[in-house]
Amino acid sequence: MNTWIDKTTVRTMLAERENPPFDVRKMSIAMHGNERMLKLKERQMLELERNPLFYMGDYHDLTKDELRERTMSRIASLVHYVTNESVEEFTKRMELIGLFDPGFWTRFGVHYGLFLGAIRSGATPNQFSYWMDKGVIGCNGMFxxxxxxxxxxxxxxxxxxxxxxxxxxxxxxxxxxxxxxxxxxxxxxxxxxxxxxxxxxxxxxxxxxxxxxxxxxxxxxxxxxxxxxxxxxxxxxxxxxxxxxxxxxxxxxxxxxxxxxxxxxxxxxxxxxEVREPPLQQLTYGALLQGRAAMVSDAANMAKKALTIAVRYAAVRRQFKSDPKEPLETQILDYPIHQRRLMPLLAQSVAFGFTALEMVRLYEETSQALEALEPGDPNLAATLELLKETHATSAGLKAFCTWATLESIDKARQACGGHGYSSYNGFASMYADFAVHCTWEGDNTILALQSGRSLIASYQDALEGKHLRAGCVYLNELQTVLQRTGRDADLDSLDGIQRGWDTVAAHAVKKAAEDFQACIDQGMSKDAANEKCSQVRFVAASVHSSCFIFRQFKQAVERLPLQSADDRKVQEHLALLARFYGLWQMEEKAAFFLRARWLSAEQLDLVQAKVSECCTRVRAFAIPLIDAFAISDHIINSPIGRADGNVYAEYFRLVRRNNPQGKPHPYFERVIKPFLFRPTGEGTMEDFDEAIGIDEEIKEIKEDQEAAAAEDAERKSKQEDQERIRKAEDEFK
Amino acid sequence: MNTWIDKTTVRTMLAERENPPFDVRKMSIAMHGNERMLKLKERQMLELERNPLFYMGDYHDLTKDELRERTMSRIASLVHYVTNESVEEFTKRMELIGLFDPGFWTRFGVHYGLFLGAIRSGATPNQFSYWMDKGVIGCNGMFxxxxxxxxxxxxxxxxxxxxxxxxxxxxxxxxxxxxxxxxxxxxxxxxxxxxxxxxxxxxxxxxxxxxxxxxxxxxxxxxxxxxxxxxxxxxxxxxxxxxxxxxxxxxxxxxxxxxxxxxxxxxxxxxxxEVREPPLQQLTYGALLQGRAAMVSDAANMAKKALTIAVRYAAVRRQFKSDPKEPLETQILDYPIHQRRLMPLLAQSVAFGFTALEMVRLYEETSQALEALEPGDPNLAATLELLKETHATSAGLKAFCTWATLESIDKARQACGGHGYSSYNGFASMYADFAVHCTWEGDNTILALQSGRSLIASYQDALEGKHLRAGCVYLNELQTVLQRTGRDADLDSLDGIQRGWDTVAAHAVKKAAEDFQACIDQGMSKDAANEKCSQVRFVAASVHSSCFIFRQFKQAVERLPLQSADDRKVQEHLALLARFYGLWQMEEKAAFFLRARWLSAEQLDLVQAKVSECCTRVRAFAIPLIDAFAISDHIINSPIGRADGNVYAEYFRLVRRNNPQGKPHPYFERVIKPFLFRPTGEGTMEDFDEAIGIDEEIKEIKEDQEAAAAEDAERKSKQEDQERIRKAEDEFK
The missing domain is CATH 2.40.110.10 (Butyryl-CoA Dehydrogenase, subunit A, domain 2)
Incomplete structure (x- = not known):
């Protein structure tokens, strides 16, 4: 291995890209929604990479103060775009920066998202103008x-x-x-x-x-x-x-x-x-949606980033030989167990990506409907219904997607062995930065319960014959859905898998709704019943979320354009990933499938076998798939996750650059030398006793004291005798 | 709330300790194995707390260099104990320090555990004396x-x-x-x-x-x-x-x-x-055992620490009112969903504690047997058998216990809301420090597979009628065990739950062994068969580990002394925790219980109801139970996890002390001021165009060029005409 180019790893990576089974560019367009969005992303990645303030090579060695100062400079360098770019473009730019400097994203968002957002949604027109004039848009004189x-x-x-x-x-x-x-x-x-x-x-x-x-x-x-x-x-x-x-x-x-x-x-x-209160409070909830939709996108992108690193490294890392005749050790991505560790998470990240596109669309639809609303509008009821649904869906997705991504980040780290633990490979900060997503904008557990509560309400609506939209369609034909059993289990088609998820989600929601109703029937208050049923609500929300995500993935695949053989290849491979995701989640939540009798024990074995088979199939095109994620090396910022596979050489170079040699040892003279050459011979306790001779001395003291006491006693007894003699003499006087 | 004492939280915590249903001291003794170990721990905690070098208040704000220098000083201050304390005492001391400064533990361990260990196990007697004389024991002149x-x-x-x-x-x-x-x-x-x-x-x-x-x-x-x-x-x-x-x-x-x-x-x-090679290699494996046994202890202790913080904080933290008539908001520990988040993990940490005691005992038994071994010893076969079993058990436990604890730490963090994300409350470093346990001394996935491979071997031994020990006893009556169904499911006794785990573990091991055998029968090599069956091996190891841990917990409870009513109270509550752990793991791994037909769908509902009931029962004595963990505030090092409940006041004080106010802003003049008051009026692109008037100029340039071109074309056409005339004249010449 040469110090600058490691031919083995680079060649291995090149080989992974030979003859991809689909057009990588077309795959990438499909995953980004359309070509325009992909091109925008590529342009912005290039701009960020070339912006000297966004140099990332020393990121992990900056102190808190250095990091904050640099972040402030970054903010100053980006305000320009706020006034010169469309909101869509700027949102995308922020999303990209959020992928490698989430702290920046938050700090910028505190002013533009939260503070300005509060003014936008809460100020009267005059108030709004006032703060505009004060400079709130350009941070002129205020932050x-x-x-x-x-x-x-x-x-x-x-x-x-x-x-x-x-x-x-x-x-x-x-x-x-x-x-x-x-x-x-x-x-x-x-x-x-x-x-x-x-x-x-x-x-x-x-x-x-x-x-x-x-x-x-x-x-x-x-x-x-x-x-x-x-x-x-x-x-x-x-x-x-x-x-x-x-x-x-x-x-x-x-x-x-x-x-x-x-x-x-x-x-x-x-x-x-005089205090004048508003007639309607609900509509302010709209403000929460954007944050949650953004967090679903963020979860998808961050999972893709973590998996890009882990899968690329697994492709070039070699350990042990499966076949002793091979000249090289085996790529660890070829081990079935390693595929099991990473491939399902890879499929999940793609599923999240399509779900995020849908979530953003839903958010836009909802916020446009809200903005169009006028007093006394006949659309009010329908809009509130839409808002309620978007709210419940986004709550559940925010919770389950951020949890799953946090887990993906750490599983990806573990899949990289020891090198995953080095800050320079990025997982440490990715995990630590991402972790707060499970807490802010609504604690995940609480949000999952909100989603569960809304599912119970939807179930009751369905019983009353109300037609449900998008996420809860499976509740519309409730009785049919609940009757389905494993006998019609088709594990090979997306429709078959969707049927399974619909059935199992319907069962979970039914259980939550019935337990809740039983509590109400026993005379509990709604709050008490909700509390008592929190666990079943949680379970319902969890199963529903997998069902929802699978549906989004499936529908996205079905909506893809099919104008060429290349298009069909892209669809075919995404369909495989969707099926993989649906089956793997079935395995993960197998207890619910068994319990709803949608799967028998034998069918579960079959699901597991199919998941393993999908692992192997997806492994074959894992590197081209990841290339289609289109995340630049600058954003990846991890030598073991480099696109070119030159992992060890770049890792070594980065570590050496950030930890320069040849400087004096920071504390050798102060601490280490005095320690290594400390005077020895403090001696044992016996030595010590002997040196001081304390026991001899104690013996002498004791003897002296005893002698004195004896003398004293003698003297005393003499005195007493004399006293007695005197007394006796007195008596006889 | 006063700034120094928050009476509400402190009173709440006091109330949690009124009338504990067991003697906390006796509970603590039971969990530490015996009174001697508890007293030793208490003495050492006091010594550490009073050692000025072990001050922990500024820990989270130290830079990497400061941390390393302080660690070196700490090492210097502890070498003293290496020569003046028994190995058992010193090991315990290290275990304690490992709970709040794991980096120290590693750095000290590099010399004493690994380097000295390598010399101990690899040096000839003369070599050993040589390094002793050089000062290896006291780090005199060498590290x-x-x-x-x-x-x-x-x-x-x-x-x-x-x-x-x-x-x-x-x-x-x-x-x-x-x-x-x-x-x-x-x-x-x-x-x-x-x-x-x-x-x-x-x-x-x-x-x-x-x-x-x-x-x-x-x-x-x-x-x-x-x-x-x-x-x-x-x-x-x-x-x-x-x-x-x-x-x-x-x-x-x-x-x-x-x-x-x-x-x-x-x-x-x-x-x-000349190279003389040893007759037998295997025995060097013994060296790995100590590390793994220590990691199981560490997993138990670290989980207890994380849960101490989260449960104590949940006891004093109040959010929302369940009952509007109550003067105070509800303690979040009283919400069923919060109990669901923490109580099972609490029971698990206790289970790990007892498992760790057994693991250490097994390690000691094994290493004594190994040391006693002489060439040609008739005990060789039995000792190797023991080593093999300890090796397989410790591999699986290391993997599953460290994974579960890593998860517990982050779940505990999330249960503390935003404050869990502050470094000062300890979860951040706990997670980051602990995470490497899943990777070093054998990657967890690889270790789980080793354990699975050994279970397959045990299964084959059982089929051949060989009697199996300790962890695998359930394989001894294989046919009986496999025949059991949910009809005899007794969910209320430890024996009944054990039967369930034995049955389900036996099924999982059987599946792995049969899949493996099928591969061999198809002509695969052992290595290829092992690779192909990695997922079923992994599953077998996972189910077996829960089964093993439950058995250790159950046996520990059954072995407790019962000399008084107090003893019986302790046993009763530990038995409840053991049952809770067994049932909760059953719920977590429900798919295997359903698949093995040990539970029916209806019984699973019952298991879930019982788990919820256990959550509520354990919540009632959660604070006294945690007190029995006996971890000092110095080691907890988290204001929201304080024993006295004075959480907010101490948290505020700590944050303020570590981030002193009144210092000049580090970069206001350099970055913020120039940004907020940057010159505006760069102007729009239109302004710019107008100012330079480029479009007018372009128009002029275009007109000039067009005029020139027209002139040129005219000239050219004249030339061409003349040329044609000349040619024609030539032809007619």
Missing amino acids: GCFCMTELAHGSNVAGLETTATFDEKTDEFIIHTPHLGATKWWIGGAAQTATHGAVFAKLIVNGRSYGTKTFIVPLRNPQTFDLLPGINVGDIGKKMGRDSIDNGYVQFTNVRIPRAYMLMKHTQVTRDG | GCFCMTELAHGSNVAGLETTATFDEKTDEFIIHTPHLGATKWWIGGAAQTATHGAVFAKLIVNGRSYGTKTFIVPLRNPQTFDLLPGINVGDIGKKMGRDSIDNGYVQFTNVRIPRAYMLMKHTQVTRDG
Whole structure:
């Protein structure tokens, strides 16, 4: 192996790309939705790769402070695009950066997504113009943060305790943190970046509380960055990941803001303290959807990135020989067990990709419908229905896709052996950065339960003959679906597999709905029944999600254009991946299939055999498939995941560049030398006793004391005798 | 909430400890094996807590270099105990430190476990004395590292490519790294600490290769720490976790060492190049056992630590109100779904604890038997049998226990919401540090397969009527066991649950053995058959491990002393936990129970209901149970996991101490100010075009060019005409 080019690994990788069974470009277009999106991505990847501020080679060795400073420079270099690019293009650019610097994505998103989003959705037209003029779009003289969560209140917005009390005398609100637990906590951008905060606080007017509203509160003098009076902001320091963003805490001590700094699109407070509340609250939920849809995309992309690394490395890594006559050891991707570790996850990442496309489409449909809505609109009911469904679907998908991707990242790491544990190969930061996706924008377990609750409602709707859309179509022909048994199990067609999922999902939802109804029938409150049935709700949501994802994948495959033999090849291979995903998830959730009697024990063995067979089939085109993911080496940022297969040479080069030799040892003189050459001969305890001779001395002391005591006793007894003699003499006197 | 004491959380925690249903001390003794071990642990925890070098409050903010320097100081402060404490005591001390500074544990272990271990097991008596005299025991003038793995060879010792060529002329070995891929990689302690390495290299004498042997190679001058000639050592830098240890790479370029530096207990090379090979190789496997047994203990302890934090925090954290009449929000530990998230993992951690005690006992039995062995010993066969079994059991347990604990750590983190993502609450480093357990000392998947292979062998032994020990007893009455069906399923007694596990494990092993045999019958080689059957082997190992762990837990409960009512209370509650573990694992692996027809669909519903019921029952005494784990706040090192419940106040204090306020902003002047107040008015593209007026100019240029072209064409056509006329005239001439 030459130090610069490792011919063996590079040749191995080249061989993997010979005669791919489909046109890689066409496959890539299919996975990106259309050619325009793929070209946009390629253009943006090139721009990012060539932007000197986005150099990634030293990323893993930056300290928290260095990382944050560089992130700020990156932000400055990208604001340009906010005003010069379409929203779609800019969203895609952010999505790409989120793949290699998720902390950047968060920090940028804190201002543009959360702070500006709060103003967009909460400000009146005049208020909106005011903040526009102040420079909110271009971060001119201001940068916002989003002060929602509190130290003792994570997910319960209604329970927030920061107060905003109206002072009619001065026409101001007084923002106040009543006690430690109400300290704003986890506030992204607060520690080092923000000049203003969108603060969630309980509105109090004339002693009455009106619930949580949003207030824009200036935090710092933008010219000096000094904190304004009454504001206490601190850094909450090291986190599991995303150290690019400066999360902080914020405490308000009687901070006064003008009345007009309350966002008043929905609720208004007049000059004389009248509070006008909005007729309808629900529509604000729309704001949550974008985040969740983005997280499904992110889950798909991050899983693809992790698998790109693990599968490419498995293709060039060789261990042991299956056949002693072979000159080289076996590629570990050729071992069936290694295929079992990676191929199902690969199929899953493709499934997530198509699901994300659908989720984004659904989000756009929903938000357009919401925006088009006018007061008294006859479409209100239908739009709310759509919103409810999108909300429930996105909640479940956010939960199960982010969980699955987090697991994929760590399984991919483990599949790379020891080298997966080096920071330079990327899994460590990928895991640590991604992990928070399971918690924020709704804890996954809670979201899964929300999705489960909505499924119970859909089940009841179906029983009442209401026609259900998209995700829950299987509930429309409930009785037919529930009657199906394994006898009609067709494991080879997508339709057959879909039938299985529909049946099993229907059973799981039925069980949840019936258990819930039983609790209601026993006289429980809805809340109590929901709590009691949380586990079955969770299970229903889990099975439904697999069913939903499979359906999206299947439909995406069926919708592909078929104008050429190349198109048909692409469809054929994606159909194989869809089938693989459906069967593998069936194996993973086999208990539900057995329990619903859709599979017999023997059929389950068959499912397992088919999954193993799919592993081998997909392995054959795994590298071309991954090439079609179209993620640049700059974004992959992992020497063992390089496209060209020159893994060891580049890994070594990177490690050596980031850990330069020849510098003096940082603590040899201070710690190691004194340790290695510490004076010995402290001696044992026996030596020590002998040296001091303490026992001899103790013996002498003891003897002296005893002698003295004996003397004393003698003296005393003499005294006593004399005393007695004297007394006796006295008596006889 | 006061800033220093949060009365609500502290009172809540106190209430959790009122009237525990068992004596916490007695419970603790039961879980530690005996009172002596518990007292030893308590003494050592106190010593560590009071050792100023083991201060943990700033741990998460140390840079890699600071961490490494402090670790070196810690090592220096502990060498004292190596010579003044029994091996048992010292092992326990290391186990404790491993719970809060796993990197320390590794760095210390590199010298004492691996380097010294290599000398112990590989040196002749004279060689051993030589290294003793050099100071190996007290690190006097030397510190060792263990140079096994290479950049391109992780797990395959036989494939290592570093060479040790005997030079008879000089009576030396030449140690050499032939190419980049053979660079020693991941070598703990190499980058900054080691003076010597125990180097695995291919022995070559007179051109013939004798396989991999161990050589002691001096790396640095201990007085100056300069690298010796031919040695290249570098730092491999940032890792996912364990940055306390300085992993490095080592390259040898024709490095000469005396012949006597090869460890020659097993293989000898004489002065004239004769190689004497050992009659028996197997016994060296014993060395692997200790590491694996320690990792099972570590998995148990680390899971207990993670759950201590998550369960304590769930006890004092309140979110939403189940009952609007209650003055306080509900403790989240009271929500059934939260119990479902944590209680099964809690039971599992207790199960792992008892399994670890048994694993350590088995290791000690095995290593004593190995040490007692003499040449020609009649016990050889029995001892090898024992070694084989311990080896297979420890392989499977290492894999499944470390996987489960890694999962527990992250589930515990997620159960703590956002605060789980703060480094200060400990999960981030716990996960990152622990993750490598799934990879080193044998990749988990590979170990699981080894365990599966050994189960197939045991199955064949059972068919031949051989009596099997401990873990595989269920194979002894194979036919009876396999015949059992759900009709005799008793889900309430430990015996009943054990029968279920025995049956299902027997079915899984049978399936693996039969698939394997079918491959052999088709004419496959053993290796090919093993590869082909890897997935069924894996499944067999997985089911067997749950079965084994349940059996250990059950037996431990049955062996508890029963001399008082208190003893019976302890046993009763541990029996509940054992049953809980057995049932929950049954639910987790339900597909195998359904497939083996040990459970029917209806019984599975019953299992799930019982698991939910166990969750609620265990929740009632979760805090006293966790107190019995006896892990000090110093080791927990997580404000939200504090014993006293004063979580928010201490969390805030810790964050503030580690991120002091009032310092100048690190990059405001350099980056933020120029960004917020950058000159605007770069202008749009239209402005720009207008300013330069390029389009007018282009128009002018175009007109000029067109005019010129027209002129040119006219001139050309005139030329052509004249040419034609000239030609015609010529023809007519």
